[in-house]
Amino acid sequence: MLRLPRLRYLKPASAAAAAAAVAEVGPRAVLVAGGTDLLPKLKRRQIEADTLIGLAHLSELRGVRGDARSGFELGALVTLTEAAEHPALVEGHPGYAEAAGLVSSPALRNAGTVGGNLCVDTRCNYYDMTYEWRRSIGFCMKKDGDVCLVAPGSPRCWAVSSTDTAPVAIALGATVVLVGPDGERELPAAELYRDDGIQYLAKPAHEVITALRLPPADGLASAYVKLRRRGSIDFPIAGAGVALRLVDGRLERVRIVMSGVGSHPVEAPAAGELLAGQEPTPEAIAAAAELAARPAKPLDNADLHHAWRKRMVRVVVEQALQRAVERARARRP
Amino acid sequence: MSTDGELEVVGRPLPRVDAVARVTGTARYADDLQLPRMLHARILRSPHPHARILSVDTAAARRIPGVKAVLTGMDLPIRYGIMPVSQDERALEFEKVRFVGDPVAAVAAVDEETAAAALDAIRVSYEPLQPVMSIEEALRDPVDEPIHDPALTRQRGNVHRLVSYEFGDVEAGFAAADHVREDLFFYQGNTHLPMEQHSALATYEDGRLTLWSSTQVVHYVHRALAKVLELPMHRIRVIGAAHGGGFGGKTDPFSHEIVVAKLAMVTGRPVRCTLTREEVFYAHRGRHPVLIWMRTGVTREGRITAMHVRTALDGGAYGSYGPATVFYTGTLQTVTYAIPAYKFEGVRLFTNKAPCGPKRGHGTPQGRFAIELHLEKIARELGLDPVELRRRNYVRPFTRAVNWLRVTSCGLEECTEKVLQASGYRGRPRRPGHGMGFAASAYMSGAGTPIYWNDMPHSEVQLKLDRTGVTAYCGAMDIGQGSDTVLATVVAEELGLRPADVRLVTADTDATPVDLGSYSSRVTFMAGNAALEAARRMRRLLVEAVAEATGVQGDLDEIEVREGRVGEVSFEQACQLATTRFGALSTSGSYRPPRIAGPFKGSGVGPSPAYSYTACVVDLDADARTGLIRVNKVWIAHDVGRAINPLAVKGQVEGSVYMALGEALMEEQVYRKGRHKWPSMLEYKSPTVLEMPEIETFLVETVDPEGPYGAKEAGQGPLLPVIPAINAAVFDALGIWIDETPITPEKVLRALDARARGQEARYGPRRFPDVDYGAPIRVDPPDPHDLRVGEELERAFAAAGR
């Protein structure tokens, strides 16, 4: 049986105390909420930690507050199941709720959290392997080594951003609330990420995400389309989160963010701008999807052939745009 | 059974006899077993695909507190293997390693954590050798050295086995053809992925070794332990624990079974080893990747005049069942279609990958995939209906094929008619992206000859009857397919009981007579026949005792044994009367297939006392933009001879369809940079419930003359036609051929792209490598109507000087 390394588990009294504990213990401390991403990585010795800073007991990080009119605040410990099934959220930001409902499998959504999914480690099928497998092939730069096995000439790590919920959150203009030793700050969700397979989060390790704030619905229609091999369990191999407004038959404020195509959630601003002011015709949507997909560069480090994944990016973007437009139309009085 | 032969429990959809244990979590699987002072073993495995072992230093590992024993290859130097001709594995290797995952050392410690740390402290020094990772590479001269010593294989380079046969006059057959077609196919390797990871627990007490294992075949583990540990068989007891799924993957004796046995002997304490999921991928013995070239001549009407098949198998690092597998890629074609002249050449190659072996269908899905698509293409070329072309060539019941395989009952026609009618295949609606495909197949009900050539029975069953009731003893292992239920049902039928009334002791080499195990779809047919014989003998004794005690005169066959009664008395009373008359009773029954095999070397692979038949139609949608395929429905009809338990048979059919869908659409055991690309449940894609289509199952009962109550196999055959039917349906939907498995969306788009460029609308292999198969063994075909078997056949051979 694969087992965890020896650990201690701290139960700080608050998010601020958790942040302080991380700062104090240093790099061998790691925050844990649902544990669905962290525990397998600990078992495979991809993350070496000896101290887990537990968050699960912090009831102030639970609960969905607000509504479609005022915007939502989702505590970081809200489970993905709760987010996916929350009636007001499903109504107000269906794209976010559907993204939460498409994460992995039902059991993992019951444990996995809103905050945790934003922080899901970047993935690579040279990296998400056991210690023995990685030692056999030679360790990569993301853990214990100094080369990238998928692009050996590359100076950087190409592990893939695999969060399902971040693309829609970014497209909606969501913000995250972070608590650190020095207090609280609010950061646009887009700014939580860096284009780097290793240091993929732009926040310091000692900051704790306490909440995700989604804006008032205010005419925003959203959708998330996820491509994966099976209808469950699998991470996205290409995904698109979009949010847009349809005003008098014309698109406004279109944001398109893709998952599974780079080391961070990749936004396609030019494609969004292309649609602004246009009627959502199939041709316009196809052109925007084409443009959005252009910067995506899948490599041979995730499921299925990377050339095929590249071709599919525009398909998922197109499908997400179409679905969001349908929702916008359905919503109009 | 009533005196007029009416069946009471056979044919009824009763729950499995062990169902309560399995739904309440009380069934004890090997990893659930816990004994006092038990130690935990872990195995150190090679990080190199191909390397010489220069040294193994275990000193640091031995010093770790809690480590009780460390083994290296020198402790277990004797080679073993499942077949007499593949004794090429060691429990722990000390000379060289042949794939990433090859066992090198083992530790027993107080807990798994300590054992794992000890593995990390073992220093192994390797000299890496050039790995061989493909069929093409294996056919070239080795860069460094062959994977196995040619002195052992008696072949050139990395060739493991070569077979070459010509049955009848193939050249004449092709000359008589109006049309000849050649095709090339590739069937990717894939693995069993049982939900239960392999596990074994050993004790050594009073000079006797006991092993509980998640094996499919206690007898073969028994043999391997005796050989490697140099213990007499009577000092070894192998017990099959409740089984968490095999599909062929737990049929070989495995390193961890031998290792825990040795560790128990060394430490004097119980030792358990449960493989991690990654290690299960290394234990493997799954589907061989096979390249297949096929050439067939047909008349204008679509009748086959000759066929020539070449196969090349990527065998992985060890022999395993490979010498049989290579035959199976070609041998069974002749029991589905009447082929008047047939040439078959096959080669199995060693590569530096986890060893391949028997997976559900053992070597036949690859050949089946090829022949069904090949015939489909021929039919379309000739402008014939692909189903009609097949029907024109279907074998007839009670005939003997060109390669001497004897066909008895055969429900191909009936199966075909069922699925055609139910699916509406002929009048199917035409809409873009929608397709339907048909395929047919055959599979064996157990091998006609044993792995170890001898004349002993393949299955033996003993019944014990005393004042407390009846117990059946059999070495067969229930791996989830329901073999215990079949045994209980057969005994219950003969003794007028319900299956739940029959106590069972199975798969325990101390207590049960030998059965050759759960593989090759043999248990229902062989153990069923043995149980039938034992039960009929017991019934006779019971009836005698009851007749004598109750003063019944006349024909004992007239005494009813049914519904818990023997004649005028209850079964309980009958047991008491029988015990009073005879003492505790025991009867035994056994089964040995009749001699069927033809008069030539190598004729032992392929003959079976009966073949099951299957036909299926698949309905799917294929998206030309994404290449994604959604299977909507599968209609499948299976000639099972007689369904002893229709619930269990239907379960086997549906499970086969499931496994076939995985193989056809997503499962692949592939390698990158010398390593298994993704030895995990996440990345090795096993379909979830959401991928499953609706399945409509038809059981066809042809009542085989030699099967128990007419039964034939159901566990493997139904997998076979599903895969080519899917490819045929993809052609129907999109007009492209995907001539390999799995059909990934990438391949679909590539074939569509090729068509758009004006090239052949196909994705698949482009060339078959040059292989020197040697001169074929030429075999004269039998008279197709000569059905003689057994001594009669042997006398005929002797008379003909064969």
Next chain:
Amino acid sequence: MLNELQRPVHREVLLLRVNGEEHQVLVPVHATLLEVLREQLGLTGTKHGCELGECGTCTVLVDGRPQLSCLLLPVQLEGHEITTVEGLGSPAHLHPLQQAFLELGAVQCGYCTPGMLLAAKALLDRNPKPGRRQIEEALAGNLCRCTGYATIVDAVELAARRMGA
């Protein structure tokens, strides 16, 4: 890995509520619920197929919701109700789901069965009349290699009908 043995083992005394029974256990913090159930409490009905959250085999219920015991830390579970297959029904009193699995042949090797049963129970407790698609969605994280799933979905439907009757 060797130096991992040199790290201290942190242990905690926990009160775990499993199948309605309270168990006071001394557990290493790094032992998952799966390990504690099987190795300390003798509840070996909970099986395991990967220990990485990829197969669903080790599914248990936490406060009525399916979760994977291979990814749960007991230290997080005090005050929560844990249900394993042993808490579902006994051989003498089978839960309607167990009865339906048995009758319809939804069990072959039985190794995925405990997890399937618990995932199905959680569904029926929240949604007594699920549609077929809802059943499939609820079982989508539990792999089975034997049955092809059809009989399992049938069995959940049958149990739902009987429980609603």
